[in-house]
Amino acid sequence: MKTELTQYDTPIHRALEEQRLNRLAHFDVPGHKGGRGNKELREFLGAECMKLDMNSMKPLDNLCHPVSVIKDAQELAAQAFGADEAFFIVNGTTAAVQAMIMSTTEAGDKIIMPRNVHRSAINALVVNGAIPVYINPGVNKKLGIPLGMSVESVKQSIRENPDARAILVNNPTYYGICSDLKAIVELAHESGMLVLVDEAHGTHFYFNDRMPISAMAAGADMSAVSMHKTGGSLTQSSILLTKNTVNADYVRQVINLTQTTSGSYLLLSSLDIARKNMSLNGQVLIDKAIEFATYAREEINKLGGYYAFGEELIDGDMIYDFDTTKLSVHTRDIGLAGIEVYDFLRDEFGIQIEFGDIGNILAIISGGDRNLEIERLISALSEVKRLHEKDKSGMFDHEYITPVVVMGPQKAFYSYKVSLPIQESDGKICGEFVMCYPPGIPILAPGEMITKEIIKYIEYAREKGCILTGTQDMNVENINVVDTAI
Template sequence: MKRQSRAPIAEALEDYTSERVVPFDVPGHKHGRGNPELTDFLGERTMTLDVNSMKPLDNLCHPVSVIKEAEELAAEAFGARAAFFMVGGTTSSVQAMVFTVAARGEKIIVPRNVHRSVIYAMVLCGAIPVYVDPGAHEQLGIALGMQLSDVEKAIIENPDAKAVFVNNPTYYGICSDVRGIVKLAHSHGMQVIVDEAHGTHLSFSEKLPVSAMEAGADMAAVSMHKSGGSLTQSAFLLVGGAESEENKAPLISPAYVRQIINLTQTTSGSYLFLSSLDLSRKRLALHGKELFDKVIDMAEYAREEINSIGGYYAIGSELIDGKAISDFDKTKLVIHTLPVGLAGIEVYDLLRDEYDIQMEFGDFGNCLAYLSVGDRVRDLERLVGALSEIRRHFGKAPLVSLPNSYIAPSVVLSPQEAFYADTEHVEFDSSVGKISAESIMCYPPGIPVLAPGEKITEEVLEYLRFAQEKGCQITGAEDSSLRTIRVVK
């Protein structure tokens, strides 16, 4: 644990700023002097720390000193064989995982409720998704986890698949049986890669679901900025796995992963991002258990208070069924709003516009408060009070019939085939039966309602119409108004 008290990148930056170096390198603002308005806005210290790669500060593409040491400390903290500092968000981490395990024409078994970064990675590399239908919760309308039996069926039907992709957890805190999936996939020679964007904290509390690395996964993409306290856009890519008689999948080479990362990651990594990762890892390694145990306690308190208001339902561990919901992330404060007569997106808007409370997102039936290391009990009390007022002043008769947030797709072409095919734009209402050449989604959470290669159905159009009506932010389509959709000719 003594090693974890180090923050090599941050320490090297401190040393650099104390040396009064004259900069004849980039960036061109030269410690902020060249852009006084930006310096006034961000602060002189921020601008002084915004520097380029140089010998004392190492090089992100080929680390040999302080970045290398910081990555070793991160791997140790998360129980991984190797860790990589990522400055393109978890999107770049997810894409690197896909590029590592599959080439053009090779299959990856994935749940359909994946982030758009997974679909876009397959557009780029030509991998072919084999979708596992996670199904939807009948009351909440949200996608669930993958059942082990469904993963086994996909593996048996696709013995040539290279890997299985897992969300751990989903945006809503739903966890699949990661240990079981890892054991099953490895016994069939398949690697397991995990989107742990919403699970940084899983490595630091025994009260939370198992982390990807602890479960034996081969790779995991971790959004350190979401719940770990680092700056937005910073993330870790972890490499795990271990040789054993049961594991018939090839071990992933960290050196090869570095090559994959360097295909797409910037050569000008921000030292603000890198140092934020370094310092945040240090804090979690030293104090993560107490920090996240406190977050869990706050979330449980908020759940009890919200459920006592009446109407609302703040979901919890009672959902665990050992199948599609193998476990639940207790830090996720998901509030079901339909019993008070309001869609989740409507409650989201009311909280922001009337009460100055910014939630993470709202969908048709739920809204999410994302709790992490920076939250306070008094802020949760303000949220509870606002929800009570919203029910009193804006509540209506319970809503019972809204589109599910998950729609099972009809896949006709691979994402790459559809994206690069000859295409045309057709009227939205005339697109039923056509094959989509683009991704369309509500953001957040960024899970495509429609992905390239999927058949457009009336159910999809109904969902998108309702989303527009309720004010959801719809992204991905070339025509942002959704009057037309790009389809395969």
């Protein structure tokens, strides 16, 4: 008789340890054979880590078709997150977002989504041919950042597109801003639409009652959670959550279209252990993160010039709630772009933050931080202001530019294209992506009209030191545009 598992159990971790202790003679992959075949890598990562890097075998189950320990671990994750099913993802939350879209829409189907989505969502549309119906988020004029989806905008999009199959919601945004997720779910379900949530930055919502509502608690049908971002697992490990309103077996098939058949057991076991840790200790860990972030926010605001924003922004609409663990700081009033502050912190003070854009920085705070690092960050920001503050005139004042969509992403991406210098592309239809990474939200996506304002933004971002990506041209000097003469 099978013993009932609890949140104290880690099935994949346990099975992996058992295989390590079995002293197997390995005539399977990986070829490093526990690190013996690659001594430099073994010395770098450690002998125990290398021994645990195993391939799928009967006692370890199979990620593509789990029937034993992976299945058990996924069931425990579903329980912990309040979902009906959970799928372990080792291709990053990018793969989870794409699986959500590709399992609920097909070529020609409409999907309602905010335009400030991660590139992974638009990539899915390029692959499967679904058509986006964009809701332009509001913009906070002082901070220049995109906000959440207003309920009224969702209502309007549903009225104008009653045939849409699903609504995708970012919750929270990179900056910590949350939409009224429960109201959006109710509206969508009344109209027969599914709700998919890109919850990459909200894993911790599930494990602390001081956090905004989670996707599963709000009644969403699917959610992609980056366990590695705020849940403590290894980078690239993620979980896709579903309710019984979607066919979980079909979702698994869609995941298997793009996910590796050689799932890393280091990543899988990290998901297993991180789920246990958050389930048992999440309330305390996230309380600690909240206290750190709140203290840092207060101290940074005392410095003058900076604005570490938080719950005071909540307006019950496009900023319905706020994730207080996100330490987002507006920098433009000291005459510095966020990316400039990012560079100063790293190069002069040995501090690595999550990202800097043209007006803000973001520091990710978790229960793994310490008082010493928090104080270092506050002191370093004070020094950056003292040493580098300048006149803010002439600075670009917003992160988000409302796009003009003239063609579906798939059609534009696969159309015949010509390469032009970006400065000469005004009025053309973009055939690829342009974005700053992080955060990976496209400035331009396939099928959108290139405008003078967008060109100016790209050049400004380059000048300030943002890392531009997405174009075929690795120097991001030329851009592929749709050849409308063909």
